[in-house]
Amino acid sequence: MITNQSILLNDIVSQREGHIVSDMGGEKVMLSIDNGKYYNLGETGGVIWDVIKEPVSVNKIITTLLSNYQIDQEECEEQVITFLLHLFEEGLIEITNKGR
Numbered sequence: 001m002i003t004n005q006s007i008l009l010n011d012i013v014s015q016r017e018g019h020i021v022s023d024m025g026g027e028k029v030m031l032s033i034d035n036g037k038y039y040n041l042g043e044t045g046g047v048i049w050d051v052i053k054e055p056v057s058v059n060k061i062i063t064t065l066l067s068n069y070q071i072d073q074e075e076c077e078e079q080v081i082t083f084l085l086h087l088f089e090e091g092l093i094e095i096t097n098k099g100r
Contacts, residue, residue, distance in 0.1 A: 009058045010059060011058050012056065013052050013055070014096075026043055028032075028049055028050075030047060039090070047065065048083060058081065062080055
């Protein structure tokens with residue numbers, strides 16, 4: 001697995017198959033069948049997880065969050081990219097790099 005992955009705003013992100021996801025008290029929790037780990041995605045992470053059900057650009061994820069939450073765009077971009085990198089490192093998502 002690539003460990004030096006970077007994510008750009010025009011990259012396309014999507015869920016990988018093999019996860020059981022459930023809503024628990026407004027937060028998404030997930031079991032990865034591949035690695036046997038549980039994840040608490042939280043409320044905002046759950047929104048991101050729903051958005052990336054189909055391949056979507058990082059920009060689209062950020063636009064969705066900016067329309068739902070009061071957050072500075074730069075802070076949103078930073079937090080989303082950090083979250084996506086974590087998901088990628090855990091093998092939960094796929095990233096298609098555009099224009100590289």
